[in-house]
Amino acid sequence: MLSEKEQHHLEQFPGIDIGQVGGRVGMGAQHVVRCYGQEKVIKYTRVHALRDPYSRVASPIFMRDPDGLRRDFDLCHEYFGAHVVPVEIQTDRRNACYCLFQRKLDLVDLTPTMVQSTPELREELEEMVCRNKQLLAAKGVWLDIKGWDSRRTQAMAPYLSNLTLAANDEEKPRLQLFDCGIFHPPKTMALKLWHRFLRVVQESNLRRFGIRTRLA
Numbered sequence: 001m002l003s004e005k006e007q008h009h010l011e012q013f014p015g016i017d018i019g020q021v022g023g024r025v026g027m028g029a030q031h032v033v034r035c036y037g038q039e040k041v042i043k044y045t046r047v048h049a050l051r052d053p054y055s056r057v058a059s060p061i062f063m064r065d066p067d068g069l070r071r072d073f074d075l076c077h078e079y080f081g082a083h084v085v086p087v088e089i090q091t092d093r094r095n096a097c098y099c100l101f102q103r104k105l106d107l108v109d110l111t112p113t114m115v116q117s118t119p120e121l122r123e124e125l126e127e128m129v130c131r132n133k134q135l136l137a138a139k140g141v142w143l144d145i146k147g148w149d150s151r152r153t154q155a156m157a158p159y160l161s162n163l164t165l166a167a168n169d170e171e172k173p174r175l176q177l178f179d180c181g182i183f184h185p186p187k188t189m190a191l192k193l194w195h196r197f198l199r200v201v202q203e204s205n206l207r208r209f210g211i212r213t214r215l216a
């Protein structure tokens with residue numbers, strides 16, 4: 001089930017029990033996500049797991065080192081507080097690579113109809129978008145709320161694939177952010193253009209959810 005490359009990579013982490021790594025439950029632009037035991041998922045970087053050109057060349061451009069990743073999580077906790085689904089970060093023996101463990105969620109795809117017909121959800125999303133603007137103004141970085149979902153991109157459906165819904169619980173916000181991917185200021189002109197494109201795509205997706213925003 002695990003490729004040789006994945007197996008070799010995961011063996012570098014003293015904290016991972018390879019026997020607990022199960023079937024693939026998802027994949028984004030950055031991470032391969034597999035079950036870990038009954039109740040958790042494990043996420044690790046595509047470049048270390050897959051051999052396709054995107055994973056080897058494009059994905060690493062946005063990859064964070066373990067310390068950078070911890071700083072991103074701290075920022076997300078500061079700005080998006082109770083929405084953040086906690087992760088445990090583990091590093092390999094050289095402290096060069098990371099993997100993440102997270103509670104396995106029953107994901108619900110958020111749709112424009114859900115947001116537009118539920119005022120509390122709309123308010124939460126508006127608040128997150130507003131906090132994202134504040135994050136950009138204060139720190140020069142922004143949260144990727146949309147993420148990457150090849151299925152829904154191909155279907156040209158609007159999506160916000162880094163969010164899901166928690167069970168209805170008055171104590172907790174309903175929107176749950178399970179991916180704290182943050183975009184940092186790009187260093188080259190090509191990446192600047194690419195980031196601008198991603199920002200515009202995020203904004204246009206949010207508009208289809210009924211949320212008007214301009215990050216910058």
Ligand SMILES: Nc1ncnc2c1ncn2[C@@H]1O[C@H](COP(=O)(O)OP(=O)(O)OP(=O)(O)O)[C@@H](O)[C@H]1O
Pocket residue numbers: 025026027028029030031032033041043102103104105106107144146147148149161162178179181
């Ligand atoms: N805790 C979880 N429980 C169940 N499924 C999950 C969980 N976390 C992620 N997934 C699945 O894996 C997919 C990719 O996860 P995630 O968004 O964390 O990866 P990513 O590569 O960082 O994404 P991005 O494209 O935003 O960079 C999700 O869209 C979802 O389908």
Ligand SMILES: [Mg+2]
Pocket residue numbers: 028029147148161162179181
């Ligand atoms: Mg994601």
